[in-house]
Amino acid sequence: MSENAAGKRGARARAARYRSRERAKDFLCVAPALAFFLAFVYYPVVELFRIGFTNWNLIKDKYDYVGFKNWKWLFQGSGCEKLLASLRITFTYTFWEILITLAGGILLAALFNRESRAFSAMRSVLFMPRYIAISTSAIVFMWILNDQYGILNYVLKLFGAAPLAWLNSEKTALASVLVLTGWRVVGYGMMIYLSAMKGISPEYYEAAKIDGAGPFQRFRYITLPLLSPTTLFLFVTTFIASMKVFQSVDVMTGGGPYQSTNVTVFWIYELAFVDFRVDRAAVVSCLFFVILLASTAATMRISSKNVHYES
Amino acid sequence: MSSIRQAVAALALAALAAAGAGAQDAKKYEVKAPVKIQWWHALEAQYAPLVDKVVADFEKANPNIDVEAVYQGAYKDLNEKLIAAQAAGTTLPGLTVANTPLVAEYGASGLCEVLDPYIKATGFDVKDFGPGLTASTSYGGKQVSLPFLISTQIMFYNKDMADAEKIKLPETWAQMDEFMKKASKKAADGSAQRYATVIPGWDQWYFEPFYLNAGVSLVNKDMETTDLGGAKAVAVARKLKQWCDEKSAYWAYGKDASSVMRQNFIDGKTFSVIHTTSLYNMYADTCKFKVGMHYLPGDAKRDSEVGGSVLLIPAKNSQEVKNAAWKLLTYLTSKEVNMYWARGTGYMPTRESVTKTAEGQAFLKEKPAFKAVFDNIGHIYPRIQHPAYSAFAKIWMQEMAKVIIEGGDMEAAMKKAAVLLDEALQD
Numbered sequence: 001m002s003e004n005a006a007g008k009r010g011a012r013a014r015a016a017r018y019r020s021r022e023r024a025k026d027f028l029c030v031a032p033a034l035a036f037f038l039a040f041v042y043y044p045v046v047e048l049f050r051i052g053f054t055n056w057n058l059i060k061d062k063y064d065y066v067g068f069k070n071w072k073w074l075f076q077g078s079g080c081e082k083l084l085a086s087l088r089i090t091f092t093y094t095f096w097e098i099l100i101t102l103a104g105g106i107l108l109a110a111l112f113n114r115e116s117r118a119f120s121a122m123r124s125v126l127f128m129p130r131y132i133a134i135s136t137s138a139i140v141f142m143w144i145l146n147d148q149y150g151i152l153n154y155v156l157k158l159f160g161a162a163p164l165a166w167l168n169s170e171k172t173a174l175a176s177v178l179v180l181t182g183w184r185v186v187g188y189g190m191m192i193y194l195s196a197m198k199g200i201s202p203e204y205y206e207a208a209k210i211d212g213a214g215p216f217q218r219f220r221y222i223t224l225p226l227l228s229p230t231t232l233f234l235f236v237t238t239f240i241a242s243m244k245v246f247q248s249v250d251v252m253t254g255g256g257p258y259q260s261t262n263v264t265v266f267w268i269y270e271l272a273f274v275d276f277r278v279d280r281a282a283v284v285s286c287l288f289f290v291i292l293l294a295s296t297a298a299t300m301r302i303s304s305k306n307v308h309y310e311s
Numbered sequence: 312m313s314s315i316r317q318a319v320a321a322l323a324l325a326a327l328a329a330a331g332a333g334a335q336d337a338k339k340y341e342v343k344a345p346v347k348i349q350w351w352h353a354l355e356a357q358y359a360p361l362v363d364k365v366v367a368d369f370e371k372a373n374p375n376i377d378v379e380a381v382y383q384g385a386y387k388d389l390n391e392k393l394i395a396a397q398a399a400g401t402t403l404p405g406l407t408v409a410n411t412p413l414v415a416e417y418g419a420s421g422l423c424e425v426l427d428p429y430i431k432a433t434g435f436d437v438k439d440f441g442p443g444l445t446a447s448t449s450y451g452g453k454q455v456s457l458p459f460l461i462s463t464q465i466m467f468y469n470k471d472m473a474d475a476e477k478i479k480l481p482e483t484w485a486q487m488d489e490f491m492k493k494a495s496k497k498a499a500d501g502s503a504q505r506y507a508t509v510i511p512g513w514d515q516w517y518f519e520p521f522y523l524n525a526g527v528s529l530v531n532k533d534m535e536t537t538d539l540g541g542a543k544a545v546a547v548a549r550k551l552k553q554w555c556d557e558k559s560a561y562w563a564y565g566k567d568a569s570s571v572m573r574q575n576f577i578d579g580k581t582f583s584v585i586h587t588t589s590l591y592n593m594y595a596d597t598c599k600f601k602v603g604m605h606y607l608p609g610d611a612k613r614d615s616e617v618g619g620s621v622l623l624i625p626a627k628n629s630q631e632v633k634n635a636a637w638k639l640l641t642y643l644t645s646k647e648v649n650m651y652w653a654r655g656t657g658y659m660p661t662r663e664s665v666t667k668t669a670e671g672q673a674f675l676k677e678k679p680a681f682k683a684v685f686d687n688i689g690h691i692y693p694r695i696q697h698p699a700y701s702a703f704a705k706i707w708m709q710e711m712a713k714v715i716i717e718g719g720d721m722e723a724a725m726k727k728a729a730v731l732l733d734e735a736l737q738d
Contacts, residue, residue, distance in 0.1 A: 058398045059420035076733060142567050149574065168565040168716070254566050256570040258713045273391050276416055 010307035045289065051282040060276040079280065085285070086264045090243055093181075093263060095172060097242035101234055102141040105189020106227070110219065112190060113197055123194070126187035134184070138251035141180045142167065169232040173253050177261055180248050189234060196230035197223065232303045236296060243292055264288050327726040336432035346635045347377040349406030353389050353620065354382065361655045368570040369642050376635045386410035393625075397422055400627050406643075407638035408459055408620040409680060411447060412516075412704075415624065415696035417429040418450025424624040426454045429637050435524065439646075439662045447617040447693035456621035459643045460589065463615045463691045468583035469592050470601035484525065484610035487550070491559035494582040503558040506581040509572045510551060512712045514529055515704045516618060516694070517585050521547050524610040529619055535737045539707065540729025545722045552715045564712040567630050573597075587618050588684055593655035595680070603621065606687045614690045619658060620711065641653065650674070702735045 012256045056063035062227065112123050144151050145166035153163035166176040204222045213221065246265040249255060255262040255270065262270075263286070272281035308310050354362055359382075368377050381404070383389040390413060396402045409417060418422050430437050437445060440458050446454040468480060481490040485732075494507035511517040522529060525547050528538040538544060554560040561581075564570045576584045577598050585607070594602045607615055622643060625637045642648060646662050653660045653674065659681070665671050666688055675682055684691075697703065710728035714721050 057416075057420060058394050059417065059422050061421065087626075146567060146571065148571055167567070168718070252566060256709070257565060257716075259710050270705075273387075273394065274705065276420075276698070 038098060044085075048282045048285055050288075051279060052286055053082075055279050057276045059270065059276065060268050066279075070279050073280060074283050074287065079284070081227065082262075082267065083241075083264075084282065085259065086267045087291070089261060090172065090245070090263045090265075093178065093245055094239060094242040097181050097185060098238050099236060099240045101185045101189040102231060104182065104186040105193050105234065106224075108186060108190035108290050109193035109197055110223075113194060123187075123190070128187065129184045130188045130246075133186075134247040135182075135251050137184065138248050141183075142178070142252055145176050145179070154241050167253055167259050170258050172256055173261050177245075177248050177252055181242075181245075181254065185238070189238075192230060192234055193227060195225050200226050232300075236299055239299060240292060240296060243288075243295075319369075322406060333556050336428070338436075340429055340432055340634050340637055342373070342375050342631070342635050342638060344598065344631070345375050346631055347375070347379065348632055348635045348639065350378055350380045350392070350636075351383045351389060351404040351407040353384065353386050357381075357699050358656065361412070361651070365643065365648060365651065369639060372642075373635075373638055375590050376638060378639060383663055386413075394420075397625065397627065403625040403627055405628060406622060406624055406639050407630045408622055409456065410620055412620060412694055412700060414448060414456055414623075415450055415700065416698045418453070418455040418696075419698050422623075422625060423450075423455035424628075424633055426457065426624070426628040426637075426640075430454060433637075433641070435641055439664050441663050441688070443689075443691050443693060444661055447529065448621050450696065456623035457640060457698070458617075458619075458661045459622040459644060460619045460656065461617060461650060461661050462587045462589035462619040462658055463617060464517055464585060464607055465588045465615075466605040466607060467591075468603045468605055469598075470603040471574075471577065472582055472600065473603065480605045481582075481608040483608050483613075483724075484550075487554075487608060488647055491554050491557070494634065495557075495559040497558060498697060499557065503561070504559055505579070506575070507554075507559045508583040508585060509563050509575065510555075510560055510583050510585055511568065511572065512562040512715070513710060515708045516616065517587075518711070519695075520607050520615050521551070521610075523616075524607075524614060526611045529696050530700070530703075530736060534697060535733065537703075537729055537732045537736065538731055540726040542557045545725050548711065548714075548725055549721045551711075552721050555715050562712060562715045564708075564716060588655075588659055588681075589657045591678065591680060593657065602611060602680065604683045606683045612690075613687070614692050615687065616692055616694050618694075697736065699735050699738055702738070703732055706731045706735055 022146060051172070051227065052066060053065050054063045055066045055069070074083060112119055112126070143149070144182055146164040147163060147168060150166070156163055164173050167215065184192055200223065204226075206219055208218050244265050245247050245263050249261050249266045253261040255266045265288075268281045268284050268288070270301060271284065272278045328523065334456060343626065350366070362380050362382075366380050370376065370378060383392050384407070389408065393403075393407055393409070396404070396602065414423075437457070440448075444461060448454065448458055466480070472478065473480065476493075478494050479486075481487045491507045495503065496505040496507075499537065510712040514659060519529065522539070522544055525543050526584075527541065527544045527547065530537060536566050540630070550631050551560075555562050563569070571670070572584055572586075573590075573593075574580075575581045576594070579600075583605070588604065590606065591602070606613070624633050624640065624642050626633075628636065644661070648662055649668070650665060652658055653665075654677065660666055666685055667675065671685060675685060694700075707728060710724050710731075713719065714724040
């Protein structure tokens with residue numbers, strides 16, 4: 001009996017040792033990636049929070065801890081108005097980018113879901129802008145939209161319309177940046193939707209046809225619900241990417257005119273490198289990080305109830 | 312007699328001791344072993360042959376020092392990289408250029424090596440730069456950088472047009488109204504056919520002299536307030552708006568405003584533009600007409616400000632690197648090399664031993680338009696040095712552009728701006 005019990009204990013101990021060896025192996029496998037993330041992602045985030053409590057300007061070697069001074073500036077001081085303005089601009093931009101990506105992408109996908117060389121070539125043309133550097137395309141768009149020498153105003157004049165200061169008016173500057181964005185993202189949305197459409201079993205459509213469903217009904221009641229995981233993926237990735245918009249704004253408008261395109265990341269950049277207030281840039285970054293995290297979590301939570309998986 | 316002899320002997324001894332100490336100090340800054348240093352600059356590809364030649368000549372004269380010249384983009388990009396390197400403390404260049412308005416912030420933050428001991432020990436003639444440029448490159452009474460590619464504000468004008476239409480360029484602010492009328496042309500519907508001038512609103516440096524010459528104190532002595540909300544400043548701002556409203560001038564604003572302004576001048580759509588002297592070569596080479604330079608009109612005084620770039624040594628470098636960088640710095644700012652830059656670019660000769668001598672006259676023969684600058688070289692003053700001036704300038708530019716382009720009451724706008732500007736300075 002005791003031998004038996006001892007044997008069981010020994011087997012359990014061996015199993016435990018085996019499990020811990022396996023866990024150690026697993027850990028060793030992920031350790032390099034984890035170390036990379038700790039050093040280059042999590043440590044900078046922690047540092048950012050710490051810098052927010054100092055008066056460091058990046059250049060000085062010495063700095064003091066100033067408590068919540070920078071946070072007070074952000075919530076109670078002159079920073080508050082600027083924060084709200086930049087968040088309003090950023091959310092507006094994000095709303096439109098998501099709309100263009102999702103609505104434009106799905107419409108184009110429905111339109112280009114054909115198998116022929118011509119359609120394949122057209123799909124490539126639509127997708128290509130995604131792989132042109134933003135700075136390069138932004139410069140080209142600046143010249144297209146230039147109020148004095150741009151081709152857009154030239155065409156408008158041909159039709160008798162008044163030229164507009166596309167990038168130099170606060171009414172049109174953000175929309176002009178969104179034109180570039182739309183040109184870049186709509187093809188990407190189309191490709192993602194197209195690959196998802198190809199994964200939908202044709203049996204659903206055949207069954208619906210037999211039941212007398214027309215093309216619109218098939219799209220509304222089969223395609224759209226089965227594309228919802230793709231829509232969620234596109235929504236979340238586009239949301240995060242567009243909230244962090246910087247390059248197109250930096251090249252095309254520099255946050256202007258009159259801060260009408262001063263998106264949050266551009267504002268953070270200016271605080272750090274133009275105003276030399278990296279302490280303030282740090283608190284804005286921290287808050288923005290929390291906003292992004294909370295918004296993404298909320299989106300995932302709300303969307304998960306409305307996402308339909310084919311299986 | 313013996314007391315006189317004793318005094319002379321003591322003086323001689325003191326002089327010898329001082330000379331000995333000087334020589335010893337100079338030794339401290341010598342490059343004793345081979346060293347490699349980086350020089351960060353913002354000279355675009357068109358200047359690469361100039362940079363390569365200067366570096367090759369230097370290396371030939373200083374075989375111990377290997378220089379790697381690195382183009383780091385525009386001043387803005389270079390500033391970002393320099394700040395990042397300073398924060399990291401590991402990838403700093405031995406020597407770097409910096410845009411003139413950054414001297415104050417860099418100096419205040421201790422980024423730059425204080426050059427006074429080097430100057431003293433090696434007998435470098437810093438006075439030859441003149442008081443304006445020396446002050447521009449100092450901070451808190453210490454020499455933290457040296458003038459490199461220096462420019463100032465200027466009015467470029469179409470000389471052929473001026474001669475043909477007998478347009479008199481304004482010497483004073485009071486003459487500006489007449490000039491605006493004479494040099495601009497309007498269509499029957501009141502739209503502009505040709506502007507008299509273009510005022511760059513994308514950088515306050517270009518319109519700052521109008522305020523300074525009118526006696527406006529941009530940053531008061533307390534360093535915390537501005538007079539930009541005062542009557543003098545409002546009067547200047549109203550005039551600028553009036554000329555833009557009348558379509559005699561336009562306010563160039565936005566990211567592409569500089570290139571559009573240049574194109575308008577090249578195309579003859581404006582009689583003149585206010586820009587930096589550093590672009591003289593570009594205008595002279597591109598325009599199909601003769602390009603003249605006219606010093607900006609004055610009011611209570613007629614001054615302009617220093618622009619361009621300075622050279623500095625990051626203080627965090629090792630002494631060995633700093634010594635090599637000092638050698639390179641003295642070479643790059645020497646009279647010969649300075650003239651080489653001035654000829655190859657549109658930047659100005661910086662040394663009085665050039666501007667006030669026959670060499671200067673020879674330079675004027677090559678570039679006669681620079682007479683406008685040489686005649687006023689004593690009136691080129693340092694930029695305003697305040698660590699918060701970048702933030703200040705951003706607010707000012709934005710408020711000016713908004714009222715001039717979008718419309719509104721200038722006095723109310725300037726008063727509102729003054730509150731924001733005071734806040735920025737006090738911050």
